[in-house]
Amino acid sequence: MTDPAAVVQGNPIPKERVEAFLRNVPTAPPRGAGLYQYAAPPRGATSPHPAAPAKQPAEAHHSASKSRAERQRRRWATQVVVADELARRACADRNLPPPPEVSPTHLLTIAESDVADLGSIVAAALAHSPAARTLLAALEAQQTVPEEAVRDYYDRNRDRFLTPAALRRGIDPFARPAPTDFVPYDQAREGIARELQRAAGRRAFFAWFDRARADVEYAAGHEHPGDPGHPDHEHRH
Template identity: 35%
Template sequence: MISAVHPEAAIAAEVGERAVTVAQVDAREAALRAGPLAARLPHPHSAEGRNLRRWLVQVLVTEALIEQEAAARGLAAPDDGDAPTSLTLTAALRTGGVVAAVTASMPLARVLRRAVTAGVGVGEREVRAYYDRNLDRYTRPESRHVSRVEGASLGRVRRGELPGPLEAAVFAAGEGEVAGPVDGPGGPWTVRVEGVDPGGRVPFETVREEIAAELTALAVERAFARWLERRAAERVRLRHGFEHPADPQHSDATHRH
């Protein structure tokens, strides 16, 4: 829990009328250093170690902010087994590591995200534009299902996966035809083309729902991150020494330009 402000406590940050204490930062760091990633963490007295503590303050104030905003809306964490999900690099890069980390590990954050971003979506024009910009993603290459005569199946083979002469023979043959003998790895090969997949472009209608879901998820992540950033600017006050790791006001600042 995030404690109420106490004049005698060492404070790292304030979120509205509540405080994140230095003791809480210490406890979160100690838990990390006692965990499976301890060997990868920076030395506590290095610049990276100090920035680790600043990052932990960002996590703690984000958790406190989410608790406050959820309480103001009468929202509660689900009791139906909504377990934490794995934090992926993609999610971290999309939303900023702190938001992604907290959202992945805190069911209440996901409840709040759904409430805040209920109206977020993407239009048909945006979905179609994404498809048109990424036609290579929705184009299947020509392939052959190949097996060696009196030998093992090679499975599905695409252009560029076989040596030149062997590939030329395979892709010149039709379904059910035998190609070879032709030079291949280790000597002559004779192969049978068991099936032909001409490839081609996947129709927009086939992948429309997939694209819409992907773009909507991205829009939701970004909208929630921006909303949290605005609320943090209004409610969060960081104490000296616990600034954001990228804040240029401290000597350990990262992401300098």
């Protein structure tokens, strides 16, 4: 193989794999998805007339911005494809059940809440890659949440545990509410522990991804979008 998009643990990732992923990414992703959306084309850009007037300064600026957005979008896509490849290898190393192949026609959808919580690269990797989801589930299952951490979360976030009746009455959880205005700890404990375990699993996934991609080599035009080594860089995840 010649001229790969990236090299992962000595194995080339073909550029076509990145292009195939991009073909299944909507051109208008959720807000904040970090896909470096194109601006709307200038009015008349789809005109059938063969002769086009010389570019005005505003049009030239738009064209340059669009080209930059396209380059950044490709870099972003490379990160997602690399994450999938690294996750496949991690699943194999951990003897996890082989994840299914990614469907070549799977249209990527990303929840805006996941983008806000995870950053667009990790959110897209988890939406795109069964291997990434398998690895995340395994890492989450390994996390142990101490009882004192659960209790501390309950004590520090009392506003989250008002009863429905207290919420209807508009009770201020910080202004000497009655103990009966809160869901008892024993009832809230399981949900808190599950939420903290999920958060710990995500942190473990972030740490794994940062370590795993440290030695990845990227071709020109496929670097991380925030890599200061290229002129388009911006630190968006």
